């Protein structure tokens with residue numbers, strides 16, 4: 001049983017009840033002599049949606065079309081069916097549909113005065129007619145509710161699918177921008193981040209870019225094997241990540257090259273981070289490397305507002321080359 005069981009058991013029943021109602025035999029007799037009969041030609045408008053209504057109509061011959069607009073299906077009414085009854089039930093009603101003669105037709109129009117006269121003369125039969133009409137109207141509302149509920153469910157399903165697609169897209173985007181071996185951002189991720197921050201101002205902080213290269217990494221691969229080389233790359237990646245704060249981005253650019261975009265307070269802060277990184281790598285002890293030690297060379301620049309990020313990048317690259325050239329025994333860093 002649906003939750004609307006007190007009114008209508010099922011959507012099917014609601015749909016059956018919501019079909020335009022046909023007057024019973026005694027109702028036809030009741031309205032037979034009331035009001036006046038009006039003729040319409042096919043295409044004539046009987047009344048328009050939004051107009052103030054004062055009478056109801058019974059189809060005596062031909063067909064009329066009720067157009068509700070707003071995606072709601074039209075209704076076609078045949079002889080014995082009626083419409084516009086709320087105008088005489090309520091006395092003050094604005095039409096909810098536009099009614100157009102589908103074919104040449106004759107309609108019995110019963111205005112408020114004629115209806116009131118009928119009510120005074122035949123109160124029981126008019127009350128029965130009104131009760132039947134209200135059940136029909138309630139069934140129509142129920143059908144509308146069922147339709148809206150179904151549409152709502154469809155929308156929720158579409159929304160779920162959209163959310164799923166969006167999270168898959170985000171995941172795919174993350175995968176495209178991250179390095180598989182270390183989980184750090186890759187070169188594409190770095191470029192996207194540099195694009196993002198190019199115009200950003202951080203109050204009391206300065207942007208800096210560090211380019212980092214492992215010294216003599218090839219020798220590790222050659223002497224300890226590629227898997228040992230991989231574990232060294234992962235360990236250095238963790239050391240780079242450890243220097244990154246909430247506004248920073250640690251990256252592996254490829255091979256044994258890393259980068260770190262930093263937000264630092266001043267030159268001292270930058271020096272501490274670079275020195276801290278060199279020391280952390282120097283202090284790594286990896287079983288896979290045996291007695292081999294890791295060191296890194298670091299080229300650092302402050303990001304100036306007067307050049308784009310490709311300028312900062314080239315500058316940091318040149319500084320890294322100089323740091324490499326020093327061949328400091330425990331690794332080392334230089335500031336451009």
Ligand SMILES: Nc1nc2c(ncn2[C@@H]2O[C@H](COP(=O)(O)OP(=O)(O)OP(=O)(O)O)[C@@H](O)[C@H]2O)c(=O)[nH]1
Pocket residue numbers: 181213214215216217218219221225226227228229230233254255256
């Ligand atoms: N294990 C491992 N090795 C890699 C990976 N990607 C690149 N390499 C190796 O990293 C090495 C980088 O060598 P080089 O660019 O000559 O660098 P280097 O030996 O550190 O020399 P310098 O930079 O001058 O100190 C090459 O032997 C690459 O094959 C990887 O994902 N895993």
